[in-house]
Amino acid sequence: MAIDLKVVEQLATDQASLKAAAGLAKPGKWSGVGASHDDALIWGECAGSGANPYRVMADLRDMGSKCTCPSRKFPCKHVLALFWLNAEALLPFPAAETPEWVTEWLGRRRSTGSMPKPATPASDKDLHAARIAEPEPVHDAKAAARREAASARRAEDTERTILDALEALEHWVRDQLRLGLAGFVDDVTARCRRIGARLVDGKAAALAGHVDELPARLLALPIGERLRGATVELARLVLLARAFRAAPRDPELRRAVALAESRETLLADSAAPRVAAAWEVLAEQIRTRRDGLVSQTTWLLNLTEGPRFAMLLDFFPASAGRRASVFTPGEQFVGELLFYPARSPLRALLLQREAALVDGPPLDWPPASAPLENALTAPLLAEPWTAERPILLPPGRIGFDRAGAPWWQPSQGTALLPLAGEAEGLVAGTELTRTVALWSGSRLELLATQSPWGRIGHG
Incomplete structure (x- = not known):
C-alpha cells in the first residue's frame, strides 16, 4: 500500500514539523522498521533524546498514527518522518510479524476513518524548504548528561506509576474478599473490567490482559469449583504484585506486569x-x-x-x-x-x-518428566503467579468418574488428574504412551498425545 509524498505535506501541522521530519527521515536514525504482510501497517523505532528510541506506528488505510514521544503535535515529527521514509522508499519496510506494541495500539484505537486533511498552501508548508539541511548540532556533553538524567527520571516515574497501579490492585483484591467471593464470581466480568482499566492507565498492560482473561478461566470451571478457582486467581495476582514490588527491574516480572521486550x-x-x-x-x-x-x-x-x-x-x-x-x-x-x-x-x-524433517520416520518424543509430582509442582512453586505451564506426562489412560467428568490416570501410580473440557474419540479409548498438556495446578488441558496408533492432536 504505497503513499504519495504529498500526504506528508498534507498531514504536517506546520512548516516547522516538516523541517524537523526531514531531519529525521534518514536511515541512520531508525531501527526495527517493518510492515504488516498486507502493507497496511508500518512501524519503526526512531532515536530520540532519551536512552530508549521512540516507537512510531501508522495505519496507511486511514493515516492513523501513534508515537511514544511527548510531543503535543499530531502527527509528530517522528510519524511524519516514518511516512516520509515509506513514501520515498528511503528504507526497506520488510514484511514481518506485527510487534505487540503495534497490535495493542491498533486494538485500542478508535478508528475514525479520517483521511489526511486538505493541504495548506505551499507557501505555508513546502517540502523543498523542509529538505534544506541544517548543520548537525555540536555534541554537548552537559546536554547529553541532562538527557540521560531526564531519561532516568522518566523510567523512575514509570516504575512509580506501575507500583501505584499494583497497590490499587491489592486494595481491589482485599475488597473482593471483604465483599465475599460468591458475589465476585457472580459479577466477575464487570469487576475485572474496572480494575483492568486501572491497570492499563497505570502502565501495567500485560497484567491488565491477564485480568481481562480471568473471567473466562473462572467461568470455564464447574460451578462447584468456582469459589476455589476465584481464590487461586486472586492469590496469583497478589503474588505477582508483591514479586514485582520486591524486584521491579527483573525483566521476567516486568514482562508479566508491563510489556515484553521488543524483538530488537x-x-x-x-x-x-x-x-x-x-x-x-x-x-x-x-x-x-x-x-x-x-x-x-x-x-x-x-x-x-x-x-x-x-x-x-x-x-x-x-x-x-x-x-x-x-x-x-x-x-x-x-x-x-x-x-x-x-x-x-x-x-x-x-x-x-x-x-x-521429512526423511525417515518422525523423531520420538523425549521421556516424560520424572518424578511426576516434581514435574507438577516445581514450575508453579518457581512462578506461582503463572496461570499454566506445559508438562510431558508418562503413559496413562483417560477415565471417567460417575458424573462423566474425564480424568487422566498414569499406568503406574495413583496420581489422578482432572481434565479441562471433554475427552472424546480415540483419546478416551486407548492407551496414551505420551501426553503433553497445560497444567494449571488443578486441571490438565490436553495439547497432543501419542498412542500405539499414532499421534492424536487436540489443539
Missing part, C-alpha cells in the same frame, strides 16, 4: 538463550481477548537438547480476521529459537526455520 531489544540481549534443535508443533491456540486483540499461541516440543517446550506468542487485531497459520500440528522441523530470559525459559521467537 531481545536480539541485542546477550543473556537471551539461543537454541537450535529439532522441534515438533504440538498445537495452536487462537483466543479473542476483550481488548479487541487475538492471541495466537503456538506450542513446540523440543525433540533434542535444550528447554523442553517453547511458546511462540503473537497478537493481531480481531478486525483483521483470522490469520493463515505457518505451522501444522504434528510437523517436525529444524529451527533456531531465541528465548526470553526467564527462570524457566518458555516464551521464544523463531529466528530461523531451516527444514522440515
Whole structure:
C-alpha cells in the first residue's frame, strides 16, 4: 500500500514539523522498521533524546498514527518522518510479524476513518524548504548528561506509576474478599473490567490482559469449583504484585506486569538463550481477548537438547480476521529459537526455520518428566503467579468418574488428574504412551498425545 509524498505535506501541522521530519527521515536514525504482510501497517523505532528510541506506528488505510514521544503535535515529527521514509522508499519496510506494541495500539484505537486533511498552501508548508539541511548540532556533553538524567527520571516515574497501579490492585483484591467471593464470581466480568482499566492507565498492560482473561478461566470451571478457582486467581495476582514490588527491574516480572521486550531489544540481549534443535508443533491456540486483540499461541516440543517446550506468542487485531497459520500440528522441523530470559525459559521467537524433517520416520518424543509430582509442582512453586505451564506426562489412560467428568490416570501410580473440557474419540479409548498438556495446578488441558496408533492432536 504505497503513499504519495504529498500526504506528508498534507498531514504536517506546520512548516516547522516538516523541517524537523526531514531531519529525521534518514536511515541512520531508525531501527526495527517493518510492515504488516498486507502493507497496511508500518512501524519503526526512531532515536530520540532519551536512552530508549521512540516507537512510531501508522495505519496507511486511514493515516492513523501513534508515537511514544511527548510531543503535543499530531502527527509528530517522528510519524511524519516514518511516512516520509515509506513514501520515498528511503528504507526497506520488510514484511514481518506485527510487534505487540503495534497490535495493542491498533486494538485500542478508535478508528475514525479520517483521511489526511486538505493541504495548506505551499507557501505555508513546502517540502523543498523542509529538505534544506541544517548543520548537525555540536555534541554537548552537559546536554547529553541532562538527557540521560531526564531519561532516568522518566523510567523512575514509570516504575512509580506501575507500583501505584499494583497497590490499587491489592486494595481491589482485599475488597473482593471483604465483599465475599460468591458475589465476585457472580459479577466477575464487570469487576475485572474496572480494575483492568486501572491497570492499563497505570502502565501495567500485560497484567491488565491477564485480568481481562480471568473471567473466562473462572467461568470455564464447574460451578462447584468456582469459589476455589476465584481464590487461586486472586492469590496469583497478589503474588505477582508483591514479586514485582520486591524486584521491579527483573525483566521476567516486568514482562508479566508491563510489556515484553521488543524483538530488537531481545536480539541485542546477550543473556537471551539461543537454541537450535529439532522441534515438533504440538498445537495452536487462537483466543479473542476483550481488548479487541487475538492471541495466537503456538506450542513446540523440543525433540533434542535444550528447554523442553517453547511458546511462540503473537497478537493481531480481531478486525483483521483470522490469520493463515505457518505451522501444522504434528510437523517436525529444524529451527533456531531465541528465548526470553526467564527462570524457566518458555516464551521464544523463531529466528530461523531451516527444514522440515521429512526423511525417515518422525523423531520420538523425549521421556516424560520424572518424578511426576516434581514435574507438577516445581514450575508453579518457581512462578506461582503463572496461570499454566506445559508438562510431558508418562503413559496413562483417560477415565471417567460417575458424573462423566474425564480424568487422566498414569499406568503406574495413583496420581489422578482432572481434565479441562471433554475427552472424546480415540483419546478416551486407548492407551496414551505420551501426553503433553497445560497444567494449571488443578486441571490438565490436553495439547497432543501419542498412542500405539499414532499421534492424536487436540489443539
